[in-house]
Amino acid sequence: MQDARREGPTATRAAGRLMSLLDNQPQRLSELLAVAPDEADTPEPDMVLGITGPPGAGKSTLTNRLVAEFRKRYPDERIGVIAVDPSSPFTGGAVLGDRVRMMDHALDDGVFIRSLASRGHLGGLALGVRGVLRVMSVIGCKRVLIETVGVGQSEVEVARVADLVAIVFAPGMGDSVQLLKAGLMEAGDLFVVNKADRDGADALYHQILSTLSLRPVQAHTPHGGVSLLDQCQAHGGEPGHDEPGAQKTEVSAYHLMQPDVLLVSALESHGIEKLADALEYRAATFGQTWRSQRRQRIHDDIRDAILEEARDRLSTTLGTNGTVSEHVRHILAGGETVQSVAAKLIRRAADRQEPIT
Amino acid sequence: MNQVTHKARILIAKPGLDGHDRGAKYVAHILRDAGFEVIYTGIRRSPEQIVAAAVQEDVAAIGLSVLSGAHIELFGRVLELLKGRGASDIAVFGGGTIPPADVPRLEAMGVAAVFTPGSSAASIIEKLDKITAVGA
Ligand SMILES: Nc1nc2c(ncn2[C@@H]2O[C@H](COP(=O)(O)OP(=O)(O)OP(=O)(O)O)[C@@H](O)[C@H]2O)c(=O)[nH]1
Ligand SMILES: [Mg+2]
Numbered sequence: 344m345q346d347a348r349r350e351g352p353t354a355t356r357a358a359g360r361l362m363s364l365l366d367n368q369p370q371r372l373s374e375l376l377a378v379a380p381d382e383a384d385t386p387e388p389d390m391v392l393g394i395t396g397p398p399g400a401g402k403s404t405l406t407n408r409l410v411a412e413f414r415k416r417y418p419d420e421r422i423g424v425i426a427v428d429p430s431s432p433f434t435g436g437a438v439l440g441d442r443v444r445m446m447d448h449a450l451d452d453g454v455f456i457r458s459l460a461s462r463g464h465l466g467g468l469a470l471g472v473r474g475v476l477r478v479m480s481v482i483g484c485k486r487v488l489i490e491t492v493g494v495g496q497s498e499v500e501v502a503r504v505a506d507l508v509a510i511v512f513a514p515g516m517g518d519s520v521q522l523l524k525a526g527l528m529e530a531g532d533l534f535v536v537n538k539a540d541r542d543g544a545d546a547l548y549h550q551i552l553s554t555l556s557l558r559p560v561q562a563h564t565p566h567g568g569v570s571l572l573d574q575c576q577a578h579g580g581e582p583g584h585d586e587p588g589a590q591k592t593e594v595s596a597y598h599l600m601q602p603d604v605l606l607v608s609a610l611e612s613h614g615i616e617k618l619a620d621a622l623e624y625r626a627a628t629f630g631q632t633w634r635s636q637r638r639q640r641i642h643d644d645i646r647d648a649i650l651e652e653a654r655d656r657l658s659t660t661l662g663t664n665g666t667v668s669e670h671v672r673h674i675l676a677g678g679e680t681v682q683s684v685a686a687k688l689i690r691r692a693a694d695r696q697e698p699i700t
Numbered sequence: 701m702n703q704v705t706h707k708a709r710i711l712i713a714k715p716g717l718d719g720h721d722r723g724a725k726y727v728a729h730i731l732r733d734a735g736f737e738v739i740y741t742g743i744r745r746s747p748e749q750i751v752a753a754a755v756q757e758d759v760a761a762i763g764l765s766v767l768s769g770a771h772i773e774l775f776g777r778v779l780e781l782l783k784g785r786g787a788s789d790i791a792v793f794g795g796g797t798i799p800p801a802d803v804p805r806l807e808a809m810g811v812a813a814v815f816t817p818g819s820s821a822a823s824i825i826e827k828l829d830k831i832t833a834v835g836a
Contacts, residue, residue, distance in 0.1 A: 353785065353786040355752075355755050355756060355785070356755050356785055356786050356787050358756075359755055359756050359757065359758035360758055362758060363709075363758045367706070430737070431732060431733075434732065434733050434734065434735045435706065435707070435735045436707065436731065436732035436733060436734060436735040436736050436737060436738070437732055437737045437738065438728050438729065438732045438738045438740055439737065439738065439739045439740065440740045442739060442740070442741055442742075442753065442757075443740060443741060443742035446741060446742060446745065446749060446753075449741075449745075449748075449749035449752050449753050450748055450749060450752060455756055456753070456756055456757075457756060457757060458739050458757055460706075460737045462706065
């Protein structure tokens with residue numbers, strides 16, 4: 344752990360090793376990352392950005408460009424990339440190819456790229472993402488970009504790890520419209536129409552705008568994209584008006600802020616600066632909210648872990664005590680309900696077990 | 701817990717200036733089909749880029765497809781760079797157009813395996829299973 348935070352050629356090695364250990368044994372996170380519980384000393388990224396969208400939309404190419412842009416803006420700050428590709432459901436193997444598009448940065452010590460196989464985890468994220476993210480934070484990555492696999496519910500899943508999510512679309516892909524219809528619009532903070540150099544990009548851009556019922560607003564935000572923060576203020580969300588704490592006001596603005604819609608060409612590197620501006624605008628506005636959200640998510644993760652553990656323990660108990668079949672009779676006879684039996688059994692199981700702490 | 705064990709991560713690279721990566725892609729796919737997680741880095745990679753990527757990805761092995769005839773230099777450079785980064789435990793293997801006469805020399809340098817165009821998929825997998833089992 345200490346090695347990973349140092350500078351020099353072996354530090355990267357240590358960080359890489361640590362990520363593997365966490366990928367294979369996530370339950371050892373706390374042991375492996377044992378750092379002084381002095382919060383001020385524990386580095387946290389300014390921005391964790393999820394990048395998702397259909398296969399081939401240009402997520403990796405765009406990620407490569409964003410990394411270059413942020414490196415230009417902040418030459419002294421490290422940036423991390425976590426690139427997830429699907430595992431074969433048949434063999435468990437994978438070819439992780441996102442890095443092919445990011446080799447521009449292979450010799451830059453300020454850029455740490457890690458490829459992960461989804462390992463059958465539904466939702467487009469690998470389980471190891473959290474561990475890799477932790478290590479990247481600890482080694483001082485100020486920005487972390489997470490590229491998900493281009494299928495299914497990855498938009499929703501990555502939103503549980505990232506501070507904000509960019510959904511990448513490209514013209515000529517039938518499923519873009521499907522994705523729009525499938526109610527995934529809520530999951531995106533930014534909608535990026537890539538391949539602006541191609542026919543149909545403009546139409547797709549306007550289609551997304553109309554689906555979101557946005558009008559292109561220029562000049563209201565520093566990045567000149569579409570942003571309706573001004574509208575949310577018109578709706579009475581005036582900062583500090585009726586809210587007791589500054590933080591709360593920010594949260595309400597956060598929920599009212601409409602997504603940005605941007606047209607870019609990752610291939611020709613057009614529109615990348617505007618995209619980076621839009622991201623930075625959000626980081627500046629919501630940085631504090633993001634930090635508390637990360638803490639809330641850790642709460643949620645702990646709860647999920649407890650539920651999972653409890654589930655395991657209970658099913659072991661239920662499997663061995665053999666009284667379930669007796670209850671089945673009672674339920675059929677009408678004297679009990681599934682719910683009343685479940686409550687009884689949970690109480691019994693809990694009595695026999697040590698309390699879960 | 702239902703711990704699933706996963707096969708090793710292997711980085712496949714195609715150094716050199718020519719753009720022929722059929723061999724590299726073929727090996728990547730047979731490894732995937734055998735359950736390995738393959739990080740494919742594409743064509744025209746320098747030894748420096750390859751080693752930097754391998755260290756970040758913490759792979760168990762690096763596979764180089766060399767068609768240029770410069771295999772002695774390339775493997776030598778990759779092994780040297782790995783050493784400089786404290787990563788000599790990452791195994792290096794290769795294939796491509798390597799004359800059988802050079803194989804003993806490469807092995808003496810520390811190359812873990814050299815496959816010829818005639819190597820069967822099964823023999824490649826068997827060898828890599830062995831190489832990557834150490835310290836996994
Ligand atoms: N014309 C054009 N092609 C692009 C652009 N961006 C990416 N591409 C091409 O689109 C293809 C897919 O790009 P990737 O960046 O690999 O897409 P991806 O979304 O990461 O793909 P997966 O990870 O496989 O889901 C490549 O051939 C890119 O060169 C663009 O702005 N314009
Ligand atoms: Mg990709």
